[in-house]
Amino acid sequence: MKSYEATNPAQWSLEEMKQSWINWIENLVNDPESQIPGTRLILQVEENPEAKEIFLLWESLNPQDRVTKWKILLALTEEEYKNPLPACIQCGECCLRGSPTLHVDDLELLRENKIPWEYVYTLRRGEPVHNPLTGKPFFLVDERIKISEKPGTNECVFYDPKNRLCTIYENRPLQCRAQACWDISAFKQLEDIPYLTRHDIFGEIEVLMDIIAEHEKKCSFEKLHALFKLLDKNQSIANQIIELVSFESHFRSFIQKELNIPKATTKLLFGRSLENLLPLFGCKLEIDGDTKFLKVIKET
């Protein structure tokens, strides 16, 4: 792939010009202060009549005009970047970057099954997560309920990438309604609205709340963090981590069978399993015959 800096626009084919333009945009939106996703800027500029004409006529332009039009394209891209349309143009980047966290106002969506239970999960207190605005990692001080992501990605489970659509658009959660890449002020105002918790959902079912409390007491992230802090100094701690992780796996499958609840719902009741989250602590559980051991891996 040619770089727009290393070659001359006068010589570019339409394809090379578009690729150079996309590279230039990626560089522009790379600024940590920038909220506008590159895909959105591309879609927005592609709708600009002057840009449309440049793309349409590029192959027929003489070399000198290509250089002039290239400069115009960059200038109008920068202008669109500084003045994004104050509206969603369905670039889909928000839905690709992560699923929403639910607030108390979203409870009815769950109760009315507009968002089915199996598509939400709990992030527990102390769980390592990333800030959706800055991408920085931190440990949760309070629990959250979140819509699931597609396996191995950050993409919301309800996003249809082919048609760039939300499949629950009419019933999308509060955070999605407030989300606006051209202005994050509405998103920030959500900080005043309490997050949904398991207590809001199951508070009236005493037996479930007791089980959740027992799980928190025996299998908390505080315990896991404390053990990992000691791991470097004392290798026997690895066995305690394995015991904790194994107990937690057993706890959730035992309760699932005893209460006959769907497996997918256990991640709402008890959060994600400690075993699945071990990579966030730089290791994973391996089994060799009857022996379980912690294998150190690269931190993700």
Ligand code: SF4
């Ligand atoms: S619920 Fe809909 S709008 Fe919200 S992140 Fe998912 S796909 Fe996007």
